[in-house]
Amino acid sequence: MTETVTVKNLVKHYGSFEAIKDISFSINEGEIFGLIGPNGAGKTTTLRVLATLLSLSSGTVTIMNNDLVKNAGDIRKFISYLPEDAGAYKNLTGRAYLLFIANFFEPHHCKEMVTRGITIADLGARIDDRVDTYSKGMMRRLLVGRTLMTNPRLAILDEPTSGLDVLNAQEIRKLIKTTAQTGTTVLLSSHNMLEVEYLCDRIALIADGKIVETGRPQDLMKKYNVRNIEEVFIKVVHQ
Amino acid sequence: MSGLGNILKKELKELMTVQTFLPIILVALIFGSLGNSISGIQEQAKTPPTIGIITEDNGTLATMATNVFHTYGHVVYNGTTAADRDTALATISEKNGAALLIIPQNFTTNIQHNKPGTIQVYWIMKGAGLFDSIPSSAVEYIIATANTNISRHLISSNSSINATVVLQPTTRIDSTTFKGREFTGLSPTIITGMLTSQALLIPIVMMMIIIMAGSIVITSMALEKENKTLETLLTLPVKRTSIVTGKIAAAAIIGLLLATIYMIGMGYYLNGLTSSGGVNLATYGLALQPTDFILIGLSLFITLVAGLSLCMLLGTFAKNFKSAQTLTFPITMLALIPMFLTMFADFDTLPLGLKALTFAIPFSHPMMAPRILLFHDYTLYIAGLIYVAAFAILTISIVVWIFKTDRLLTGSTSKWAKLLTKRRRRPF
Numbered sequence A: 001m002t003e004t005v006t007v008k009n010l011v012k013h014y015g016s017f018e019a020i021k022d023i024s025f026s027i028n029e030g031e032i033f034g035l036i037g038p039n040g041a042g043k044t045t046t047l048r049v050l051a052t053l054l055s056l057s058s059g060t061v062t063i064m065n066n067d068l069v070k071n072a073g074d075i076r077k078f079i080s081y082l083p084e085d086a087g088a089y090k091n092l093t094g095r096a097y098l099l100f101i102a103n104f105f106e107p108h109h110c111k112e113m114v115t116r117g118i119t120i121a122d123l124g125a126r127i128d129d130r131v132d133t134y135s136k137g138m139m140r141r142l143l144v145g146r147t148l149m150t151n152p153r154l155a156i157l158d159e160p161t162s163g164l165d166v167l168n169a170q171e172i173r174k175l176i177k178t179t180a181q182t183g184t185t186v187l188l189s190s191h192n193m194l195e196v197e198y199l200c201d202r203i204a205l206i207a208d209g210k211i212v213e214t215g216r217p218q219d220l221m222k223k224y225n226v227r228n229i230e231e232v233f234i235k236v237v238h239q
Numbered sequence B: 001m002s003g004l005g006n007i008l009k010k011e012l013k014e015l016m017t018v019q020t021f022l023p024i025i026l027v028a029l030i031f032g033s034l035g036n037s038i039s040g041i042q043e044q045a046k047t048p049p050t051i052g053i054i055t056e057d058n059g060t061l062a063t064m065a066t067n068v069f070h071t072y073g074h075v076v077y078n079g080t081t082a083a084d085r086d087t088a089l090a091t092i093s094e095k096n097g098a099a100l101l102i103i104p105q106n107f108t109t110n111i112q113h114n115k116p117g118t119i120q121v122y123w124i125m126k127g128a129g130l131f132d133s134i135p136s137s138a139v140e141y142i143i144a145t146a147n148t149n150i151s152r153h154l155i156s157s158n159s160s161i162n163a164t165v166v167l168q169p170t171t172r173i174d175s176t177t178f179k180g181r182e183f184t185g186l187s188p189t190i191i192t193g194m195l196t197s198q199a200l201l202i203p204i205v206m207m208m209i210i211i212m213a214g215s216i217v218i219t220s221m222a223l224e225k226e227n228k229t230l231e232t233l234l235t236l237p238v239k240r241t242s243i244v245t246g247k248i249a250a251a252a253i254i255g256l257l258l259a260t261i262y263m264i265g266m267g268y269y270l271n272g273l274t275s276s277g278g279v280n281l282a283t284y285g286l287a288l289q290p291t292d293f294i295l296i297g298l299s300l301f302i303t304l305v306a307g308l309s310l311c312m313l314l315g316t317f318a319k320n321f322k323s324a325q326t327l328t329f330p331i332t333m334l335a336l337i338p339m340f341l342t343m344f345a346d347f348d349t350l351p352l353g354l355k356a357l358t359f360a361i362p363f364s365h366p367m368m369a370p371r372i373l374l375f376h377d378y379t380l381y382i383a384g385l386i387y388v389a390a391f392a393i394l395t396i397s398i399v400v401w402i403f404k405t406d407r408l409l410t411g412s413t414s415k416w417a418k419l420l421t422k423r424r425r426r427p428f
Helices: A043-050 A072-078 A094-102 A107-121 A124-128 A136-148 A166-181 A193-199 A217-223 A229-238 B003-015 B018-046 B060-072 B082-094 B107-112 B134-156 B163-167 B188-226 B230-234 B240-273 B290-315 B321-344 B352-360 B364-374 B378-404 B416-420
Strands: A003-014 A017-028 A032-036 A058-063 A079-082 A154-158 A185-190 A202-207 A210-215 B050-055 B074-079 B099-103 B117-125 B170-178 B181-184
Touching (some): A003 A043, A017 A185, A017 A210, A043 A154, A094 A136, A185 A193, A193 A229, A202 A229, B050 B134, B082 B099, B082 B117, B107 B117, B117 B188, B134 B163, B134 B188, B188 B364, B230 B240, B240 B290, B240 B378, B290 B378, B321 B352
Parallel strands (some): A032 A202, A079 A154, B050 B074
């Protein structure tokens, strides 16, 4: 199986604070990989490093055989990142925002991308309203549409369902699942253990900047003799 | 703690940031050094003006006038024949003097025969700023005092001279040398007045554009952070240089649109000025040509880009819309300082320190451009243009570099030193 992401001995410092402490993991093509951990464990920092936003202090990261440090510009062509509390340009309509983003990718496929984005966002006629009139749920749907419309080889999703109601969250989970089935590799972070259990092929439990456990959700539940990932998490963290 | 105390403590804690105080501290430092230099100029202005006198007339009234000149002026040349005019001017110029006053033959006789006595004034003008006109104003005051003394004498001696001549017994013939050119019939006060009013709108236009377009750029960066769109933008397949130049170019276009609106009004204003006050400036070659306007426009555009790059640099420090408002303050001050400096003093006559400060502030150059171009000082114009272009390139490079670091997202400055030592690996 081809590895889309390979992280080896990644370390990230914020000044004297070591946010990521020598972590290694890999994600296979078409896989949904979840990073799970408490607040401040280093999930978002890891995702930001992989999304080419933050520098790495040491270690290597390879995405689609491209070194993150040397080829960040190339990597940006086939990744798509959804930050946890992202926003959109408030004076644009939903459609104009999607077009603005699509224009950075292949110019000949802009229309297709926007159409795909509109379908994913599923905002109906509201897609032509200004973004500043959107509710939180609508905004998140637009941003998920934006993230997935480019058919990225790697989608990096930080808490994709954060702040959404049950119905909206469920819709987005389905979208992520469908996207992975089309060949997109997904790396996501979440607090929601049920979501992770439902979505992820493999997970990594991260605590205090270190990966403490990796594996398939079912295998981990079996290993720790528990009924769900939440209990796995509690056991691992307490160990 | 009471509710009020609690709120007060929280608000003060929020407001007492480096971003709040740093601009004000910098501006205070600039004003402090500016005040010291200006007080030096003012002290210089209090001393009697350096003049030269040539008196061809030995009459009582000519002697009376000469005595006034000696009393109130610092006379460095004293001659008796107008044929020595060039020698006198060379001596006065060497002594950094302001004017040569010539009282021709028949000065006394003319007044006694109901004709005003002529005083020929050869001005040596050094600069066209308001401070530069202080020595010439002092000389004008001396001439006016001589005039008053002669009037008093004529009244007290019950002469039969007509009232008009008694009240205004002397008349002046001016000729001014400025930047190697001679302007017959114009005094430095008139030239300064006209040049100041003619060149006043460019600094105002420049200041307005920089403040307006500058705040657009700073706010744009702040809003990217506040609206949480920056992270997405930085992960898109677009070069950091394109993001920076795109933002600057957009603000520059808006700035130029604003400039065009101002320039249209200014064009009409300048048309009115070139023939104002009964003196046609074009006759003396003191009117800007279409080529000059193009060169001013070029200077304005490059300075706008440099100014906006600086705003962009400041914008990277903005955390939100509120902090962006604070960051526009130093830009406003940087636009105000050269405006006042070029208004009060000519670049050539500024003390070295202020000259260096004026040249270093990019916004000075389009403000100085009209006066520079009027007197064909292309060396200073080109030097300014090269400096501002280099400033813009350097500032844009710094901004692009910041865009490639973590600073934009983490807001941390402590890592800069580490980045400089290249110990860390960063993607870009």
